[in-house]
Amino acid sequence: MAKAAKKLKGALQAQQSRLKAKQKISHAAQVAEQKSTRKKGQASIAATTARAGSSKDVKGKGKATPGSSSRPTIPFSPTDKILLIGEGNFSYALSMVQDAPVQLATMPPSNLCATAYDTEEECYAKYPEAQAIVSSLKEKGVQVLFGVDGTALEKNSRLKGRRWDKIVWNFPHAGKGIADQDRNILSNQMMILGFLRSAAKILQLGPAPSFSLAKKKKKSSEDDEEEDEIPVADVQENPEDADETYKFFTPSQTVQTQGTVLITLRNVVPYTQWDVPRLAKNPPVLQNGNVPPNPRYTLLRSFKFHREIWKGYEHRMTKGERAHGKGTTGEGGEDRTWEFCLKDETES
Secondary structure, three states, X not given: OHHHHHHHHHHHHXXXXXXXXXXXXXXXXXXXXXXXXXXXXXXXHHHHHHHHHHOOOOOOOOOOOOOOOOOOOOOOOOOOOEEEEOOOOOHHHHHOOOOOOHHHOOOOHHHEEEEOOOOHHHHHHHOOOHHHHHHHHHHHOOEEEOOOOOOOXXXXXXXXXXXXXXXXXXXXXXXXXXXXXXXXXXXXXXXXXXXXXXXXXXEOOOOOOEEEEEEOOOOOOOOOOOOOEEOHHHHOOOHHHOOEEEXXXXXXXOOOOOOEEEEEEEOOOOHHXXXXXXXXXXXXXXXXXXXXXXXXXXXXXXXXXXXXXXXXXXXXXXXXXXXXXXXXXXXXXXXXXXXXXXXXXXXX
């Protein structure tokens, strides 16, 4: 296994090098495009001002109304069996069964299993508020498990034989305190690969969730700039589908579809450098017959994670309260969730 780990690190490092080179080229192209755009913008200012003046007496047609921005995405249904990984102080689990979004109002608390990597004693030492939260969860009927390794879920005796509709890991982090950024990124990439490999073995079986093709709505200059769900075509970098938007849906309430994996991260450096979508869709290939390859996933959708809709949820760092602070995940950017299902290899 040590040799396999070294080969995996080598494959990831090579992947990182290729990604950095690609990012440099992309950055140079963006700079050139921005310069060109600025010149065009300056040339059109006079014309735009003139049009604005002449349109003052014209009533706005099709203007965005207050509160017309898209609703936050709730990626769960009341019937889902949900497994939460790396829960920290368990406040997210509590937000799903107490003052939960209306979409989950009828979900039985017993459908939820919340886990933490730490032992119970370690958890309460790190997060003093966790003990009261765990007590509340247990009273409501939520299963709470400690000492659960997110990269070896199928080996945990308390999870064996169970299948899940949703396996969720919000703000995963290896928590090894590695100062060197490249090594830190590598450590977290290996953790993500381990999680994806393990989760595949306990996901609910069934047909993959599907997409319906819908025309992309043209946005006016006064529309809210936020686009809650990124079109799958854009996420998958498929230029041929650039003018189309895909809507996520399950075929029928009576059809048991395949389970999905949801990973939420701050969409800002260094987390973007983990390159989670690429790791899931195209994991590094090991030239070792003794180690099975990582499963390949399909990216179903990506959407903004709105912390405020999960009442009482507070993100906590892996190091806990001892780390002096309440665990912000980075400056700028936004919280974003990526949802994956296992790729149907028969279509390859």
